[in-house]
Amino acid sequence: MTDKSALEAVVPPRPVQWGVILVWVLVLGLLAVVGLGLIRTQQGNIGVGARAPDFQLTTFSGSTVDMADLGGKVVVVNFWASWCIPCEQEAVELETAHQQFKDQGVVFLGVNYVDTESEALAYLDRFGITYDNGPDLGTRISQAFRIRGVPETYIVGRDGRLAHVKIGPYESLSEIQTAVNASMEE
Amino acid sequence: MQRSLKVYLVLMAIAAPVLIASAAVQPPPPSDDEVNAIAHQLYCPVCENVPLDVCPTQACAQWRATIRDKLAQGWSEAQIKDYFVEQYGERVLATPPARGLNWLVYVLPPAAFLAGAFVLYRAFRSWGQNSEPLVPTAPDADGDPYVARLEEELRRRS
Numbered sequence: 001m002t003d004k005s006a007l008e009a010v011v012p013p014r015p016v017q018w019g020v021i022l023v024w025v026l027v028l029g030l031l032a033v034v035g036l037g038l039i040r041t042q043q044g045n046i047g048v049g050a051r052a053p054d055f056q057l058t059t060f061s062g063s064t065v066d067m068a069d070l071g072g073k074v075v076v077v078n079f080w081a082s083w084c085i086p087c088e089q090e091a092v093e094l095e096t097a098h099q100q101f102k103d104q105g106v107v108f109l110g111v112n113y114v115d116t117e118s119e120a121l122a123y124l125d126r127f128g129i130t131y132d133n134g135p136d137l138g139t140r141i142s143q144a145f146r147i148r149g150v151p152e153t154y155i156v157g158r159d160g161r162l163a164h165v166k167i168g169p170y171e172s173l174s175e176i177q178t179a180v181n182a183s184m185e186e
Numbered sequence: 187m188q189r190s191l192k193v194y195l196v197l198m199a200i201a202a203p204v205l206i207a208s209a210a211v212q213p214p215p216p217s218d219d220e221v222n223a224i225a226h227q228l229y230c231p232v233c234e235n236v237p238l239d240v241c242p243t244q245a246c247a248q249w250r251a252t253i254r255d256k257l258a259q260g261w262s263e264a265q266i267k268d269y270f271v272e273q274y275g276e277r278v279l280a281t282p283p284a285r286g287l288n289w290l291v292y293v294l295p296p297a298a299f300l301a302g303a304f305v306l307y308r309a310f311r312s313w314g315q316n317s318e319p320l321v322p323t324a325p326d327a328d329g330d331p332y333v334a335r336l337e338e339e340l341r342r343r344s
Contacts, residue, residue: 019308033290
């Protein structure tokens with residue numbers, strides 16, 4: 001008889017400890033949830049080359065803009081808020097760019113992030129913005145783009161993929177023009 | 187002059203009850219406490235971990251103004267919270283609604299507490315049972331195969 005078999009003959013097998021297993025399952029489940037949350041937090045914005053999220057924007061005037069209907073066009077999606085001071089820096093330039101590109105198959109969309117409607121409308125009026133703007137209801141669009149703040153601008157190419165991402169405000173009109181032109185050529 | 191004064195007094199006498207009645211019907215504007223009672227249950231996504239009632243940013247000030255407007259329009263607390271959820275998502279709520287994965291928030295902490303209490307109970311119980319006697323006793327060779335084997339080895343080598 002070997003040592004191991006002798007020991008097994010003397011010491012009875014331990015019963016399955018379901019309580020301990022349950023505790024471990026709970027701990028591991030909690031760690032998995034926390035881990036998934038951390039991964040999601042650390043993911044950052046969607047990058048150039050990624051497929052642009054589909055979304056519907058209900059504008060302040062009540063119409064609905066569906067990204068699915070804008071296939072084949074270059075779409076400039078700008079996230080902004082009336083309380084965002086850096087957003088003011090690029091507001092007039094974005095409108096100027098919209099006027100320049102609107103007849104070339106380029107659509108500008110403003111997504112109003114975490115704002116109140118009256119303040120947002122006053123902002124649009126103050127900067128004379130005429131392209132479609134609407135609230136990010138339920139922050140669904142900003143979550144789809146995984147934005148970190150405002151302003152952020154995403155230019156979707158004709159193929160539906162992100163051609164350009166700008167975190168923070170554009171410094172000048174020429175910077176917007178360069179980005180849109182490059183996206184149109186892709 | 188006297189006649190115009192009389193006309194003025196008569197008009198005032200007619201208008202006064204109407205003015206007083208309309209003033210009495212108009213509800214008082216919502217107080218800061220009423221606004222903050224609701225704001226305390228909301229969080230602005232921009233200012234993470236800061237309740238809306240104490241958040242100093244312009245965005246939060248706008249939100250508090252919205253709450254005040256809605257209260258003045260006669261909206262209830264539940265209606266205002268629903269409005270904010272619709273506008274900005276469920277993450278604005280201080281206490282997430284108990285559905286879907288949110289259940290974990292309500293289930294896991296008490297479950298972890300109970301599991302911890304159970305583990306402690308088992309540990310204390312086992313320490314109490316296995317506590318060593320103060321005076322060491324001689325090992326019982328008959329009951330322990332290892333001790334028996336050890337003694338056998340020692341006998342052979344001596």
